[in-house]
Amino acid sequence: MTHLLNSLPPIASFPTLAVPANTSGAGGRTQTTSLQIASASRRSQDDDYHATLKALNSKGRFPRKSLGQHYMLNSEINKQLARAANVEEDDVVLEIGSGTGSLTNVLINCGATVLAIEKDPHMVALVRERFESSDRFKVLQEDIVKCHIRSHIFPMLESRNALNASSIRAKVVSNLPFNISTDVVKLLLPMGDIFSEVVLLLQEETAVRFVESSLRTSEYRPINIFVNFYSEPEYKFSVPRTNFFPQPNVDAAVVTFKLKQASDYPSVVSTKSFFSMVNSAFSGKRKMLRRSLQHICPSNEIERALEGAGIPTTSRPEELALDDFVKLHNIIARA
Structure with missing residues (x-):
């Protein structure tokens, strides 16, 4: 594990994380305040820095650039992701790219049942072994873009709905590989019948483009029409690049997409x-x-x-x- 540790900053050097306050600015972007990351003694109890490295080392793995793998080292951000989605007891959550299971662990601790879609077979083996004693976790080795999500989510929702008077929908919470973000957004946003909201950790530039691109600008594209047709997007908070291993060349940000149901879509002929x-x-x-x-x-x-x-x-x-x-x-x- 020494070669992995040498690639990272000291554990006490994590920056301040920008998290949402109670006011919103123009364009759906939430005004932010600063939340100081927990002390080193608190972090040692969390599934973050050393736990991530130990997990990778246990399988002799190094993050693969071809899969866009950048592992989260800061457990507080995983908790903020779960809070952004209001993950609660008995929720059904789809996680894309479970990696070492650090976000998965937070979601399960919130009381959710997690379906993870992971493309890397080594990471599938790792999280399957890690959560083998949990009845709230299932992982599939698949490419999310090619995965038939409905066939996996519907049975999980049916079992929940049988116990509830009102119908419930699942949620998506994910630290997403940056290189598939647009494909995933196009895949998930039209699924308002099974998902109530989608919370994604994206490249900062992409996050801003999805939420804030204005008319008469070069950043205004068909994806903006698509996003607003199917959802109500909101920029939540930024995540500095120093929170990832390996460190990417760009910062990240969290965006929530509150999905519309078909009855709320703009009325079009086709x-x-x-x-x-x-x-x-x-x-x-x-x-x-x-x-x-x-x-x-x-x-x-x-x-x-x-x-x-x-x-x-x-x-x-x-x-x-x-x-x-x-x-x-x-x-x-x-x-």
């Missing part, structure tokens, strides 16, 4: 054709919509649809909010 239109609009980002959408229908019809939606005929995609795209799509689809 979800598939709606997002096809949005993607087409942004494929020629600096082009006016009457040009970038002309493969759908003639330019003069696009102009009439824009006028009918109350949108200037010279508009470009980065100038339209979600509601504008919904109005435009419905007029074109019903023409």
Whole structure:
């Protein structure tokens, strides 16, 4: 384990963690205050720095760059993730990338039943061995992007719902590999029928883009339309890069996505054709919509649809909010 320890900062050098206060700023980003990380004596009782290294060393493993593996060394952040999702007794939680099980342990201690999806077979063996005595844990060796999540989550929810008067939905809490964040968001957000909220630790830049990207900026993209169509996103707190091993080149941040159910989605003629239109609009980002959408229908019809939606005929995609795209799509689809 010596070579791993030599790669890390001293245990007392963890920075202050920014956590949410009770007020929110513009764009859904929560104003933050500072929470001093617990003392070294408190941390020694937690599943963090040395526990992570011992777990990796026990399997002779070193984090794999190809899998985007950056292990959390600060247990307080894992606890903040669980709090952000309001994880409670008898919750069903999906965790993507369980790693050494440090976040898993926090979730189980909150009383949740955890389904972990882990791609690395060595980490699967590690957490399976670690939690073998727990009846609140199950791990699957699968690629989350290819996993049939519903077939695994539905049976767990059915057993809970049989004991409750009201239907409950699962939650997602994950320290996500940065390189699959957009794919995972696209996969999970339309699942409001089985998940109530998704809490992800993401690359800081990605987190800000999902929540705060504004009209008429280069960061405004189809993913912003997608995120707001299916959820209510909120930036919770930032996580400095020094809390990970190996240390990434960027900081991270936690975002919560409160998922909408189908009845709360914007009313569109066809979800598939709606997002096809949005993607087409942004494929020629600096082009006016009457040009970038002309493969759908003639330019003069696009102009009439824009006028009918109350949108200037010279508009470009980065100038339209979600509601504008919904109005435009419905007029074109019903023409």
